[in-house]
Each structure stands twice: as C-alpha cells, then as structure tokens.
Amino acid sequence: MRITNNMMSNNVLYNIQKSLSRMDKYSNQLSTGKKYVLAEDDPINTVLGMHFRTKITESEQFIRNIDDGIQFLDTCDKALGHSVDLINQIRTSAIYGANDTLDQEDRDAIAREVDQLLNGLIDTANTDFKGDFIFSGAETRDAPFQEVLGSESGESGNVTALDYLDPDKEDRKNLNMNSITRVKYVGDSASLNRQIQQSLDLTVNDTGNNIFSADTHAITSGIMDISDSTVPLNDAANLNGLITSPVAPGNPTTFTIGIEGGYMAAITYNADNDSIQDIADKVNDKGVGVKASVEKEVIDNAPVYRLKFEAEDSGKKIVMFDDDKKSEKTTTTPVFINPDIDGFGAFGFPSTPTGEVIINGKQFVLSDYATVRQFMNDVANDEDVHIDKFEYDSINGTFSIKADKGHFIDIEEKGDINGFGNMGFFSGLGVNLGGAPGGEGSNILDSMHMLNKIESGVTVNSRNALLSTVPNIEEGRVVVNGAIIDIDPAVDTIDKLAKRINDKDVGVRASVEEEINSPGTFRLVLRSLHPGKMNIEDREGEIFSGLGMVSKYDNKYTGYPNEISDPESIGVFQVVMDIRDNLYRGENEILSNENLAKLDEVFDNILKYRSKIGARTVAAETSQSKLDDVRINTTNLLSDVEDVDIAEVIMKMQMAENVQTAALQTGATIIQKTLVDFIR
Incomplete structure (x- = not known):
C-alpha cells in the first residue's frame, strides 16, 4: 500500500x-x-433515567401526602384526646353533683361548670386543620356542629323550666334559656383520603356524627292500631293517618334490609297472614346486623304497636327498601339472543331505540349502543352505578343484574321507547320497576312510613307543565343537600326540576309520580337514597315553598327517617346537656345511673375512633418509611445511570x-x- x-x-x-x-x-x-447532555448521547440510559426520575417524583409526592395525612391524623388525635379529658371532667362533676349532701345552689354551680365544659366540647369537635374542619366529612369549610340556644324560636320545649321547684324563686325559671339546648350536625358522611401508593389511599378522617354519637341507628314504623302484635298486617286499622294504605293483599311481597356497606337480605311476607311480629322474626333470622322488635305503647288506654329495626352495632346505618329497589333482579320473560352481536332490535324494537334507562340515578341512552353487550358492560363498569354483575343466561334466555354489597337496584325507564309506551328493555322482560307509592298495592315500608321522602303538597296536570303555572312560584334557586340549582319557572317544568336534582348526585332521588287516586295529576317526590337527613331550601325566590314542600317563612325543610330519637341530638352533646339539666333539677338518681351509663357509652365510642386514628397513623408511618427507602434506592440508581x-x-x-x-x-x-x- x-x-x-x-x-x-x-x-x-x-x-x-x-x-x-x-x-x-x-x-x-x-x-x-452528568454522563450525557443530550438523549442521543445515550438513548438507553436516557430512558432508564426518565423512569427513575418519574419514580422519585412519585415517591416524593406520596411522602408529602403522607406527611399531610399524618398531620391531619395528629390533629384528630389531639382533638379526641382533649374531648376525652373534657368528658372525664364532666363525669367527675356529675358524680360530685349527685352527692345528696349538696344543696341546690351547689348543684347549680356545678351545672354551670358542666355548661362551660359543653361549650369546650363543641369547640373541640369543631377543630380545624389548615382552615378545614376535620370532622365535617367533605363539607370542610363549615363547622360540623351548630349550637341552638334555648332562646331561639321553637326551643321552648328544650328549656329547663324549674320554677315548679320553688315558685318564689324567680331566678330558677328557665335556667338554660341562654344556654345550648340542641346541637345539630351539618356535615356529611364522606371520607377524606390521601393517596399514599398507586391504587392505595389513606383515609384520614372520621365524621363527627359517628365519633360524637354512640346512638344506635333505629327506624320505626308508624303506630298500628291492632289488638296484639300477631294480627295480620291487613287487619291493622288506620290510626291518626299514620298508615296511608293497606299492604298489597294476596300475593307474597318482598323488601330488602341490611347494614350500609354490608350484606342485604330479602324478606318475603304475605300481608293476609303475616303479622309485624312475623316480619320481625324473619329479619332476625337473616343475621344481617339488624335487630328487629315490636314495641308496645298505650294511647288513650288502648294498646298500639310499632315495628322497630335497630342496628346491632353503634355507628352503623340501616338500609331498607321495598321490592322495587332490590339488591338483585332477574327478568322473567325469556329472550334468546346473542348479546355480543344483537342489538335492541332483537327484543322486537327497531334497531335504534329512542328511550333511556336510569339505573341508580345514572342515565343510559339506548340509542348509544349497537349491541346489548355494550349496554351491559357500560352499566357494570360504571362505578357510580354500584352494579356488581350484569349477566345473560343463554340457556334460560334471562338477564340478571346484581348490586354491589350494601347497595340496591333502582331502575326507571323514560320516554316512549319506539312506540312501545312504558314497555322498555327491562319492563318488557318482566322486571318490576315499581310504581308510585301509596294507594292500593303499596308495600310495607311505605305503608308504615319507614321511607324517608318529601312530597310536594301541590300537584300539576302534566309532567311537562311549566312551573310558572303553579300559583305562588317565583323564579330563583333551590338547594338540595348543599347543591344549588337555578330554576326559571317560565321555561322549566316539574320534570326538568326532578332531572336537575338527580344530576347533582347528592344522595336524593327525585321523581314525578302520578297520583293513583287522581289520574292525570302529578306530584314531585324526593327520596333519600340512604338513612339520614335530607335538606332542601329555597335560597332565592319561591320554588319549593310554591310546591308546598318547605315553609314559606323559613324556606327550609329537613326530612328524616322515622327514628326513635331526634337525629339532631348528637349523642355525647345530648348526654352532657342531660347531665347539666338534671343537676339543675336535682335528679340525683338519674345522674348516678342513667346519665353516667350513657356518658360511659359515648366515652367508649370516642376511644374506639381514637384507636382507629392511631392504627392509621402507624400504617401511614410504615408506608412513609418504605417510600423513603424506595426514594433513596431509586436516587442511587439514577445517580449510577446519569452521574x-x-x-x-x-x-x-x-x-x-x-x-x-x-x-x-x-x-x-x-x-x-x-x-x-x-x-x-
């Protein structure tokens, strides 16, 4: 070369x-x-570095979430610790005040001290963390507990009037007129979570109505005018209008009962043969955490009875619905199709239906689906609908739909589905969609007023009638469980009002229902989807008041299930108020026995939730330690790749x-x- x-x-x-x-x-x-500046310098290590850097950023965010969660839990723990200290002071005062050697002036002084401790207890229950109230659920901007004074309108019945003890002592009249006589919980039952890992959240709160209340949730029927608790249901007379209609005669009827978030049981009875005692026995046999009993009262020297359902565990809520809202439904009319290929035309409808199906408040437009399987998958996969399974049995040609544990199924079909009237996908297959409440054929829960609902006192002649046709309605906005809805009566109908309420997803199911005894007239009905309060009000104008659903004067209404105790009387606060008032009254025996026993019960309930907070804190700290290790190890790996x-x-x-x-x-x-x- x-x-x-x-x-x-x-x-x-x-x-x-x-x-x-x-x-x-x-x-x-x-x-x-750094080993490289541009990605092209080392593509493989560039990809690895991006992965490690993402992992580090993710871990650091989770660590910040845990830090915030631990601080939140620490605030909760300190608040509950202070509550425990206050309750111990109240207990000491109650024991001392029950001493027979004290005179009434001494007891009055102790009662005033307990009243101050009550104020401190409420302040503690209204503790906030960085401006958010920790026991309000998701309503963190508002203090969860509101005080009602004896001097406020409507509170005269809760004021301790003691002038009967010594009429000559004017200063003993209405001693707690300016003190707290009721405490209302205005928060909700939502959980607050912090994400601490992929697909893992840490719950940092417990709601005030659970922590500060040891009351057991109970739902009772209206009064039944029967000779004894073994009389068949259809022999019960209507007393004081509490039973609105007879229970469906002849055929067996079913209702569903259980504990919220737990298992549900179907109870089948025959109103011609079964009594309220029979129903109580059937519920108890199911073992779903609900204790059923029959309570006897005497009114005007005559015995009357109530059917009572009580949660076995304090803090648990009962869920119960008539047979139009079961936890599982199966069609009875066989249709043999291939749901993966066939559309709704397989049911005798045109291939593009025009109607819609509402399942647990969620609307599904049938024309959106080319096949039945698409519809089934959408229903089953929508977390807001709470459906566990939606299946087709090709052998029997039937559909079955099952709710998540602790939930129910409420199906409604709307619109004229291709000229078939009300016969749609489910009703055409034999699923009972339920009907308007009341009237002949209503079920046991509605007959006994065990469902929580608010009905309009005013009816209209059409679902599409403008609200402006209702006298005394004025344009404005309404509030349903905290959700604000603007209404213009000149363009909005009663049906649109119901739809807007349902769209807000606030635990209230609105419907427009035709009067059974007056065809062609319709009424707005609001039902709570869970036990608990249902708040509606006119914020501006007169919408609900024009419909006869709220008072025109205070513009508010709070509907509750028919419970033994006042749902607004939160356990621990009511017990403390009872101790204060019994000190004023000199009721030493009640103080020593009943009041102290109840105080111990709410004390134990607070300790239970405090221990839960401690367990969550330990779990959070363990996760934080693991994430710290992940962050350090990943940082070392990133350094090996880049540095x-x-x-x-x-x-x-x-x-x-x-x-x-x-x-x-x-x-x-x-x-x-x-x-x-x-x-x-």
Missing part, C-alpha cells in the same frame, strides 16, 4: 479532531456532573490532553511546510 504525505497529514488532523472531541466531552461531564465519577473523568481528561499534545507534536513533523508558512 502506498502511503503519501497527504494521507499522513489527513490522519493526523483526524486524530487531533477526535482528541479534541473527547476533551470536549470530558469537559462537559466535569462542568455538568459521572469525577476522579475517573479527571484522569481521562489528563490522558486526552497528553494525547492531544503528542498528536500536535507529531503533526508538526509530518505535515510539510508550504509557501504560506514562509509568507511574513
């Missing part, structure tokens, strides 16, 4: 350039501390400089001089 001077010169120049490139690379590494070894790079830089110097010296001898070199 022939070697020329030109080839040697080119090789020298090429190697000098490579040496300069290496020196530039090492210089950049020393100045940045340079400074000593090693300095050594390589020195070698590159030596090579560069040698290359230049070699080039000086190889590259021949030209005439340009002699030009001066």
Whole structure:
C-alpha cells in the first residue's frame, strides 16, 4: 500500500479532531456532573433515567401526602384526646353533683361548670386543620356542629323550666334559656383520603356524627292500631293517618334490609297472614346486623304497636327498601339472543331505540349502543352505578343484574321507547320497576312510613307543565343537600326540576309520580337514597315553598327517617346537656345511673375512633418509611445511570490532553511546510 504525505497529514488532523472531541466531552461531564447532555448521547440510559426520575417524583409526592395525612391524623388525635379529658371532667362533676349532701345552689354551680365544659366540647369537635374542619366529612369549610340556644324560636320545649321547684324563686325559671339546648350536625358522611401508593389511599378522617354519637341507628314504623302484635298486617286499622294504605293483599311481597356497606337480605311476607311480629322474626333470622322488635305503647288506654329495626352495632346505618329497589333482579320473560352481536332490535324494537334507562340515578341512552353487550358492560363498569354483575343466561334466555354489597337496584325507564309506551328493555322482560307509592298495592315500608321522602303538597296536570303555572312560584334557586340549582319557572317544568336534582348526585332521588287516586295529576317526590337527613331550601325566590314542600317563612325543610330519637341530638352533646339539666333539677338518681351509663357509652365510642386514628397513623408511618427507602434506592440508581465519577473523568481528561499534545507534536513533523508558512 502506498502511503503519501497527504494521507499522513489527513490522519493526523483526524486524530487531533477526535482528541479534541473527547476533551470536549470530558469537559462537559466535569462542568455538568452528568454522563450525557443530550438523549442521543445515550438513548438507553436516557430512558432508564426518565423512569427513575418519574419514580422519585412519585415517591416524593406520596411522602408529602403522607406527611399531610399524618398531620391531619395528629390533629384528630389531639382533638379526641382533649374531648376525652373534657368528658372525664364532666363525669367527675356529675358524680360530685349527685352527692345528696349538696344543696341546690351547689348543684347549680356545678351545672354551670358542666355548661362551660359543653361549650369546650363543641369547640373541640369543631377543630380545624389548615382552615378545614376535620370532622365535617367533605363539607370542610363549615363547622360540623351548630349550637341552638334555648332562646331561639321553637326551643321552648328544650328549656329547663324549674320554677315548679320553688315558685318564689324567680331566678330558677328557665335556667338554660341562654344556654345550648340542641346541637345539630351539618356535615356529611364522606371520607377524606390521601393517596399514599398507586391504587392505595389513606383515609384520614372520621365524621363527627359517628365519633360524637354512640346512638344506635333505629327506624320505626308508624303506630298500628291492632289488638296484639300477631294480627295480620291487613287487619291493622288506620290510626291518626299514620298508615296511608293497606299492604298489597294476596300475593307474597318482598323488601330488602341490611347494614350500609354490608350484606342485604330479602324478606318475603304475605300481608293476609303475616303479622309485624312475623316480619320481625324473619329479619332476625337473616343475621344481617339488624335487630328487629315490636314495641308496645298505650294511647288513650288502648294498646298500639310499632315495628322497630335497630342496628346491632353503634355507628352503623340501616338500609331498607321495598321490592322495587332490590339488591338483585332477574327478568322473567325469556329472550334468546346473542348479546355480543344483537342489538335492541332483537327484543322486537327497531334497531335504534329512542328511550333511556336510569339505573341508580345514572342515565343510559339506548340509542348509544349497537349491541346489548355494550349496554351491559357500560352499566357494570360504571362505578357510580354500584352494579356488581350484569349477566345473560343463554340457556334460560334471562338477564340478571346484581348490586354491589350494601347497595340496591333502582331502575326507571323514560320516554316512549319506539312506540312501545312504558314497555322498555327491562319492563318488557318482566322486571318490576315499581310504581308510585301509596294507594292500593303499596308495600310495607311505605305503608308504615319507614321511607324517608318529601312530597310536594301541590300537584300539576302534566309532567311537562311549566312551573310558572303553579300559583305562588317565583323564579330563583333551590338547594338540595348543599347543591344549588337555578330554576326559571317560565321555561322549566316539574320534570326538568326532578332531572336537575338527580344530576347533582347528592344522595336524593327525585321523581314525578302520578297520583293513583287522581289520574292525570302529578306530584314531585324526593327520596333519600340512604338513612339520614335530607335538606332542601329555597335560597332565592319561591320554588319549593310554591310546591308546598318547605315553609314559606323559613324556606327550609329537613326530612328524616322515622327514628326513635331526634337525629339532631348528637349523642355525647345530648348526654352532657342531660347531665347539666338534671343537676339543675336535682335528679340525683338519674345522674348516678342513667346519665353516667350513657356518658360511659359515648366515652367508649370516642376511644374506639381514637384507636382507629392511631392504627392509621402507624400504617401511614410504615408506608412513609418504605417510600423513603424506595426514594433513596431509586436516587442511587439514577445517580449510577446519569452521574459521572469525577476522579475517573479527571484522569481521562489528563490522558486526552497528553494525547492531544503528542498528536500536535507529531503533526508538526509530518505535515510539510508550504509557501504560506514562509509568507511574513
């Protein structure tokens, strides 16, 4: 091979350039501390670095979430600890006040001290964390507990009038007129969560109505005018209008009962043969956490009875619905189709239906689905609908739909489905969608007023009648369980009002129902989807008041299930108020027995929730420690991928400089001089 001077010169120049490139690379590494600057410099390690950096960012966010959650839990724990201290002081005062050696002036002084402790207890229950009230559920901007004073309108019945003890002592009249006589919980039952891992949340709160109340949730029927508790249901007379209609005669009827979030049981009875005692026995046999009993009262020297359902565990809520809201439904009319291929035309409808189905408040437009399977999958996969399974039995040609544990199924079909009237997908297959409440054929729960609902006192002649046709209605806005809805009576109908309420998803089911005894007239009905309060009000204008659902004067209404105790009387506060008032009354025996027993009960309830907070804190700290390890290990891996070894790079830089110097010296001898070199 022939070697020329030109080839040697080119090789020298090429190697000098490579040496300069290496020196530039090492210089950049020393100045940045990184192995590469551009992704193209090292694509594989670039991808690894992005993955590690994402993992570190994620871990740091989770750690911040846990820090915030631990601080929140710590605030809760301190608040409950202070509550425990206050209850211990109240207990000491109650024991001391029950001493027979004290005179009434001493007891009055102790009662005033207990009243101050009550105020402190309420303040503690209204503790906030960074401006958010910790026991309000999701309503964190509002204090969860509101005080009602004896001097306020409607509270005269709760004021302790003691002038009967000594009529000559004017100062003993209405001693707690300016004190707290009721405490209302205005928060909700929502959980507050902090995400601490992928697909794992930490619940940081418990709601005030659970913590500060040891009351057991109970629902009771209206009074039944029967000779004894074994009389069949349809022999019960209507007393004081409490039973609105007879229970469905002849055929067996079913209602569903259980504990919220627990298992539900179907109770089947025959109103012609079964009594309320029979129903109580059937509920108790199911073992779903609900204790059923029959309570006897005497009114006007005659026995009357109530059917009572009581949660076995304090803090648990009962869920119960008539047979139009079961936890599982199965069609009875067989239809043999292939749901993966066939559309709604397989049911005798045109291929593009025009109606809609509402399942547990969620609307599904049938024209959106090319196949029945698509519809079934949408229903089953929608978390807001709470459906566990939606299946088709190809052997029997029937559909079955099952709710999540602790939930029910409420199905409604709307619109004229392709000329079939009210016979739609479910009703056409034999699923009982339920009807308007009351009247002939109503079920036991509605007959006994065990459902929580608010009905409009005013009816309209059409679902599509404008609200402006109702006398005394004025344009404005309404509030349903905290959700604000603007209403214009000139363009809105009663049906639109119901739809807007349902769209808010606030635990209230609104419907427009035709009067059974007056066809062609319709009434707005609101039902709570869970046991508990249902608040509606006119914020501006007169919408609900015009419909006869709220008072025109205070514009508010709160509907509750028919419970034994006042739902607004929160356990621990009511017990403390009873202790204060019995000290004023000098009721030593009640103080020593009943009041102290109840105080111990609410005390134990608070300790139970405090222990839950402690367990969550430990779990959070454990997760935090693991995340710290993940962050440190991932940071080390990222450093291995991206960071340079400074000593090693300095050594390589020195070698590159030596090579560069040698290359230049070699080039000086190889590259021949030209005439340009002699030009001066």
